Amino acid sequence: GIQVEQSPPDLILQEGANSTLRCNFSDSVNNLQWFHQNPWGQLINLFYIPSGTKQNGRLSATTVATERYSLLYISSSQTTDSGVYFCAVDTGRRALTFGSGTRLQVQP
């Protein structure tokens, strides 16, 4: 099956810093999503981005499908950005395959 690798596994930032999270995948995909899991376990969809670039406030994402990677940018980080960020892909079976996540801690 498809492999999804996320880096870095852990990241500690000071409030106000910027960061880039990376997701590499091993096969062509028709669906790629980024999620944020808050400290209470709730998963929130951030972006549906099989290709191209999208922005939502301080967050933006870029997927280069031909090179099989996606990037999530967080600018001016806040403590509320803490949690685990997951990349997930679908190769056509409608269900997602998740990476193991990047755990982000933003310190005040």
Place this chain on the structure above:
Amino acid sequence: DVKVTQSSRYLVKRTGEKVFLECVQDMDHENMFWYRQDPGLGLRLIYFSYDVKMKEKGDIPEGYSVSREKKERFSLILESASTNQTSMYLCASSSLTGAGGPRETQYFGPGTRLLVL
């Protein structure tokens, strides 16, 4: 807003018990999913359903079964709970047509933390 609810946030069961986890979504989504999440392993797909009474095995279906008798409800069943099924269970739903957001975007419930003793 799409709402996905799960019957329990926390559950403690004994080895050998039959366990039912319920998930309900209110956006008329065709697709529903059950995942489990374990530290260091991310989310892994157990089963999914793309229509009433239809089901597909995911990556780790062993020890689980599912039921979808109504479009809005998807149940996960542990026939005989074992300690290695202690985990966080997450339900999700999505739409083929884009109801509530971009098509195929998955919306998750709050999760059920199951402890099997």
